[in-house]
Amino acid sequence: MRSNQNYKQPHQRKHKNSPIPLNKRIMEVLRRNRKAPVRLKELAVLAKVGPKERKEFDQLIAQYKAKGVIVQERNAVGLAENMKTVKAKIVSVQERFGFARPLEENATKEDDIFLPGREMLGAMPGDIVLVRLSKDNKGKTEGRVIEILEEVQESFSAVLFSDRGRFYVQPDKYVRIPIEVWERDRNGAKAGDKVLATIGKRGEGHFSHRAKILQSFGTADSAANCCEAVLANYHARLNFDAQTQAEAEKIAAKGIHPSELMERLDLTGYNIFTIDGADTKDIDDAISLEKVGDVWELGVHIADVSYYVKPGTALDNEAYARGTSIYYADQVLPMLPKELSNGICSLNPDEVRLTFSALLTINEEGDLIGYRFAKSYIRSRVKGVYKEINAILDGTADEEIQAKYQELLPEIYQMRELAAVLHKRRFERGSMNIESSESKFLIENGRVVNILPRERGESERFIEEFMLMANQAAASVAMNEELPFVYRVHDDPPLAKVSALKELLTQVGIDPSPLSDEVTAKEMSDILESVRGSRLEQLINNQLLRSMAKAVYSSDNTGHFGLVLDNYAHFTSPIRRYPDLIIHRILSAHIGGSPRKVIDKRFGNYVSSAALHCSECEQNAVNIERDCEDCYKAEYMAAHLEEVFEGVISSVQSYGFYVELPNTVEGLVHVSELPFGDYILEETMELVEQLSNTRYKIGQKVLVKAVSVDVSAGEIDFVLVDESGAQLE
16 A cells, blocks of 8 residues: 655645745836736735745735835735825715815825726725826826725815705715715704714715714804804814913903003104905004105005914914914904904004014105114004095095094095006016905895905005015015014916916917916916906906915916016914914014024924915915805895896806806806807817807807706806896796
8 A cells, every 4th residue: 555645746846935025026027017007916926925925925915005115005015106096185075976186295286187987996086196197088187096094084065955854964065965864863953954073884885875974053054053063164263262362361351561561662653554344353554655756665564473372372373273364254263362353453543552573665666675674562542444545535525424534634635646556566576466266245133135246446455555565675684684474475387287377378378378378477467468458358367366276375486477586475464363462473573683593494394384384274274265255145135036247258168158256256057058059168178069150159148037046055056147137048
């Protein structure tokens, strides 16, 4: 009988570990397979992984993934450099698709990657994902989410509704899919309520997620309720804690010690006054002006918040966390408690106030030829109001207004003269004279009763010119003295946006050839001036704004494109902007005699992170203001359904076009609501009906009426009508 002790079955050989290190074998296999990822089982075979190497193999794969050397797609891996992958943040989820924005500095909406819904792995806005790029059948770039790197448990505002006995939330704007809410997670909210929700349970896809209600704000047809949800969604800080409030009250009660005045420049004998809106309570700035020979001596006197708000205090920590005051509709969330913002810091009339003065010397050509900064104190002669001073300047002021400003009339007319010189000089160097379209809301009993475009008269413009000069001077000090600083910078427009702008100009009949590839502010300004006073002015103004990069705060001074300035910062509003408070502290240390080494040690590492934080706070405030105002606009139009308005087409898409009314309200005319036909968006950015050749293009006047609104989402639907109000068929 034959023993089988040493018998080997055919093809069953004992596996010996390769003398080549396992990490090199893995990388060699992946380098040979550049075109497609390799299944993990196949990789183990090709890399000749022995039984004793299996644990090391798993560890190496995990390490390479963590370092970004390889990318795993389902059960296969490949070298990251060969997989055409990009890290991105999910910014939008629609019913059948979504968008992700690359995690690159300065990435904008134009850089967003289209994601088919089936390729998103259920990723939600805020999630950090790894996207593999490819081309669709039309050659356009799209992506597929191959891994969710970081799940972000973000809250979102939504409307709760019920359907067939089940509850769902319909999120606003960035997530347009209904998400079911289990009964135990409804938290007492009722159908029709505006709510704040989060994803309580993640499924494998969007429609298997389950939401959880965090808070209810009442019925969703109220803009006020919707704004409360917006504030909660953006984590706005609504109240000041007890310690912060106590510090503010103590400062206000203490007042100004006489010894402090002895250390400062006494400017109470000068004709200094403020100019603001009639309802303004947090008054940052006051002005004075004197013509001396052939030069102007302009004083820009700013509330010395840095004297009261000291680093490391609860008050300062809270101001930093907020970063800025938030203004929306007729409301304000202040950066500082009212005891400071409306009280001891505010430059109220007939009150001695501590100030940080920029004393500027300007020649007859409008050039800044000298400046100095000084700690001072003032007593404002009067609380000037834009509307009243505009009435004086245009000759419509009544006797009461004339009497109020009688002592200041010489200064007011000199300010008009200087502002004209400054504006002319700024325009000559190529600065852009672009105005944002702002809305003024009239609200009674919590509901909006009227919306008007916010007007800008002469006095608004000359205050703007004076603040620009002070801000320029502050930044110049920092550059000349090589101080650590927070600058206000504005990059050149992205090339993609310039190309899109040229297409738009062509579409509305404007020659785009004056815009070079390396476009200048002067070229863009000239385009706007060419349509000044025409029906296209507001449209082109808005499109130029959209084509530009966002201005941000930075510790690196890269200049300001829009203002055509090498040096610029924000110095003039420390009551409502934290960056201004930072540079007040830096300049205070400088003029107080602190050596540069001491200033560098105190602020050198701080300004970079502070600038980034303040930019984020500013963008957060912009989002809140926009979302809240959209809700109020929708609420206003809900009371004006079926009324006929004349508007201008402001943008054209494949699914319809948007119409802007003179009161700044904008709504969508969906393609399904247009007269029957086959509509195609042509390269000229015109929506064209193929048989009749009816065309809809940007800048075209149309008659519309609102037929439906969604207050919660801030959305308005228009239809085209004739003069009688009948919908066009």
